[in-house]
Amino acid sequence: xxxxxxxxxxVTFIRTTPEKVFEAITRPxxxxxxxxxxxxxxxxxPGSAWQHIRTxxxxxxxxxxxxxxSDPPKRLVISWVNExxxxxxxxxxxxxxxxxxxxxxxxLTVMHDDLQPGSGMLNGISxxxxxxLSSMKSFLETGRGMDL
Amino acid sequence: MDDxxxxxxxxxxxxxxxxxxxxxxxxxxxxxxxxxxxxKRQSVTQHLGLLEEANLISTVRRGREKLHFIxxxxxxxxxERWIRKFEEGxxxxxxxxxxxxxxxxx
Numbered sequence: 001x002x003x004x005x006x007x008x009x010x011v012t013f014i015r016t017t018p019e020k021v022f023e024a025i026t027r028p029x030x031x032x033x034x035x036x037x038x039x040x041x042x043x044x045x046p047g048s049a050w051q052h053i054r055t056x057x058x059x060x061x062x063x064x065x066x067x068x069x070s071d072p073p074k075r076l077v078i079s080w081v082n083e084x085x086x087x088x089x090x091x092x093x094x095x096x097x098x099x100x101x102x103x104x105x106x107x108l109t110v111m112h113d114d115l116q117p118g119s120g121m122l123n124g125i126s127x128x129x130x131x132x133l134s135s136m137k138s139f140l141e142t143g144r145g146m147d148l
Numbered sequence: 149m150d151d152x153x154x155x156x157x158x159x160x161x162x163x164x165x166x167x168x169x170x171x172x173x174x175x176x177x178x179x180x181x182x183x184x185x186x187x188k189r190q191s192v193t194q195h196l197g198l199l200e201e202a203n204l205i206s207t208v209r210r211g212r213e214k215l216h217f218i219x220x221x222x223x224x225x226x227x228e229r230w231i232r233k234f235e236e237g238x239x240x241x242x243x244x245x246x247x248x249x250x251x252x253x254x
Binding site for chain 2: 006007008009010011012013109111129130131133134137138146
């Protein structure tokens with residue numbers, strides 16, 4: 001059996017509302033402003049597909065997956081795989097966004113699990129998430145994301 | 149969240165070592181961390197508490213176990229604020245030079 005024991009848990013505190021955090025993840029026109037990508041799904045309902053699309057001319061689809069659980073604006077669970085590896089079930093990992101208000105601040109927890117130890121995906125996301133979450137925080141608090 | 153807490157949390161070799169341990173293997177229990185640390189269990193607990201307060205680690209309960217994960221998001225914010233904008237290119241050049249010279253010495 002494939003070893004998918006690796007996982008990461010990222011936490012950031014953002015001075016905003018849970019609705020805005022949920023929208024920042026799920027609305028393409030917002031995500032493109034701090035992520036360099038859009039997350040696109042028809043309705044973000046369980047069973048629906050989603051795509052992670054680079055905001056360049058070519059609009060390359062980097063990642064795809066399915067919505068597993070959706071409870072706006074509190075929780076979103078999606079599967080996550082490189083577009084080029086989507087036919088291999090072993091390559092699928094899982095991302096859980098938990099959005100929890102704490103007074104005037106929102107605690108955003110991103111848990112990425114079912115990852116293969118030593119995989120390229122593990123390497124990529126361990127660099128990617130801290131950047132994306134810092135940039136999201138900066139964007140939601142100041143209106144500006146960070147330059148890639 | 150709070151730069152002061154991040155810098156204070158990092159200002160201790162034991163806590164930096166705990167972060168290194170989690171970097172090497174993420175999602176460890178207190179027991180597992182204690183095995184590789186030359187430190188009393190109570191001290192490890194205290195250090196983990198300070199690291200969590202600075203948001204440098206996050207914890208998740210799985211059944212009866214509490215797992216500790218390194219959370220580099222605040223470090224990234226410190227990097228953005230204090231390092232990247234100060235001419236990153238030249239700093240990495242100096243860093244490489246220092247390493248090269250120190251290696252020759254030994």
